[in-house]
Amino acid sequence: MANFIDRRLNAKGKSTVNRQRFINRYKQQIKKAVSDAVTRRSVTDVDKGEKIGIPTRDISEPTFHQGRGGVRERVHPGNDQFSRGDKVDRPPQGGGQGSGQGDASNSGEGQDDFVFQISKDEYLELLFEDLELPNLQNNRLNKLVEYQTYRAGFTNDGVPANINIVRSLRSSLARRIAMSSSKKAKLAELQAELETLESTPGAQAEKILTLKQGIEELKKQIARVPFIDTFDLRYNNFAKREVPSSQAVMFCLMDVSGSMDQATKDMAKRFYILLYLFLTRTYKNLDVVYIRHHTQAKEVDEHEFFYSQETGGTIVSSALKLMHEIQKERYPENEWNIYAAQASDGDNWADDSPTCRELLEKKLLPVVRYFSYIEITNRAHQTLWREYEALQKVHDNIAVQHIKQAEDIYPVFRDLFKKQAV
Numbered sequence: 001m002a003n004f005i006d007r008r009l010n011a012k013g014k015s016t017v018n019r020q021r022f023i024n025r026y027k028q029q030i031k032k033a034v035s036d037a038v039t040r041r042s043v044t045d046v047d048k049g050e051k052i053g054i055p056t057r058d059i060s061e062p063t064f065h066q067g068r069g070g071v072r073e074r075v076h077p078g079n080d081q082f083s084r085g086d087k088v089d090r091p092p093q094g095g096g097q098g099s100g101q102g103d104a105s106n107s108g109e110g111q112d113d114f115v116f117q118i119s120k121d122e123y124l125e126l127l128f129e130d131l132e133l134p135n136l137q138n139n140r141l142n143k144l145v146e147y148q149t150y151r152a153g154f155t156n157d158g159v160p161a162n163i164n165i166v167r168s169l170r171s172s173l174a175r176r177i178a179m180s181s182s183k184k185a186k187l188a189e190l191q192a193e194l195e196t197l198e199s200t201p202g203a204q205a206e207k208i209l210t211l212k213q214g215i216e217e218l219k220k221q222i223a224r225v226p227f228i229d230t231f232d233l234r235y236n237n238f239a240k241r242e243v244p245s246s247q248a249v250m251f252c253l254m255d256v257s258g259s260m261d262q263a264t265k266d267m268a269k270r271f272y273i274l275l276y277l278f279l280t281r282t283y284k285n286l287d288v289v290y291i292r293h294h295t296q297a298k299e300v301d302e303h304e305f306f307y308s309q310e311t312g313g314t315i316v317s318s319a320l321k322l323m324h325e326i327q328k329e330r331y332p333e334n335e336w337n338i339y340a341a342q343a344s345d346g347d348n349w350a351d352d353s354p355t356c357r358e359l360l361e362k363k364l365l366p367v368v369r370y371f372s373y374i375e376i377t378n379r380a381h382q383t384l385w386r387e388y389e390a391l392q393k394v395h396d397n398i399a400v401q402h403i404k405q406a407e408d409i410y411p412v413f414r415d416l417f418k419k420q421a422v
């Protein structure tokens with residue numbers, strides 16, 4: 001039996017491969033734990049890592065072990081206490097009962113879950129693995145550029161991980177041929193001459209000895225040519241080139257009127273933070289426009305959008321009008337993929353809801369790729385929901401969803417942005 005020992009230095013992330021294998025093997029359990037963790041988290045720690053508990057029964061694996069082998073004979077003792085049909089008394093209470101949770105085991109295997117810590121990047125990757133922005137198209141670009149790495153031949157310098165073995169051996173062979181071909185030719189001549197002298201009667205012994213010494217010296221010189229040298233090493237070369245990229249803009253609209261209590265606002269913030277994390281992770285070339293509204297609409301920054309508070313009535317059309325103005329001014333539909341997400345509790349002036357439907361149908365839906373509306377309320381739906389629902393039946397680029405409690409946020413979010421079937 002031969003034992004091979006790999007003495008190469010391990011990288012800092014030496015367990016990365018094993019870690020990815022573990023995640024792929026138990027992805028179903030890990031994704032379920034990640035989905036459950038979304039509803040338990042606060043707004044400020046939604047993008048942190050997570051401790052995942054996997055039941056021990058789910059990670060058990062078959063093992064190979066060395067048996068005793070050979071032929072064995074055993075004598076099993078008989079049963080002198082019980083007969084078929086006897087009833088066995090229940091064990092007495094109190095003795096042998098532990099104070100901890102779970103059942104005792106006589107096999108050395110407990111029922112504790114295996115706890116696995118995943119990083120922030122792994123958490124977000126599992127959270128948004130099968131989501132995408134619908135209807136993304138490659139519109140005309142003029143500002144945003146992405147780079148793609150591609151193979152660009154070979155180079156004499158590089159890191160060991162990029163060594164090209166075939167090219168290095170080919171270079172080694174060419175060098176050895178160049179350095180030893182003349183010596184091999186000379187060696188062949190001397191060997192032929194030596195054979196001639198040895199076959200000739202009366203040949204001079206001194207000349208034969210000189211030829212033998214010359215042959216041995218040439219063989220030593222040929223043997224000293226190294227099989228591979230640092231000059232022979234060739235490395236794969238990589239370069240970057242510009243590639244066309246889609247650019248997108250997401251309009252985030254949120255009702256901050258007096259009818260939106262703090263719990264409703266918190267759920268809306270949670271939804272938008274999920275949306276923000278998803279968008280910035282999936283599309284680097286992305287603009288996000290935040291619009292808050294009550295009776296008047298206002299474009300704000302991210303901090304003010306999530307954390308400032310307002311009071312007053314609700315006129316939803318003000319936000320739609322402002323979105324249309326910003327889109328016309330800064331984001332032409334022939335250059336940008338335009339998306340919009342709106343969160344509200346459904347309250348709106350009754351006379352304003354038909355105006356919202358008209359704005360969407362005539363000005364916004366023709367230019368946006370996808371418009372998602374979430375209504376956060378436990379009350380009956382009002383006029384705004386009914387107008388949006390009527391649009392959903394006619395247009396395929398608008399989606400209407402209902403959220404009642406915090407546990408509904410992530411399932412609704414996934415339903416809005418799930419990957420479309422080809």
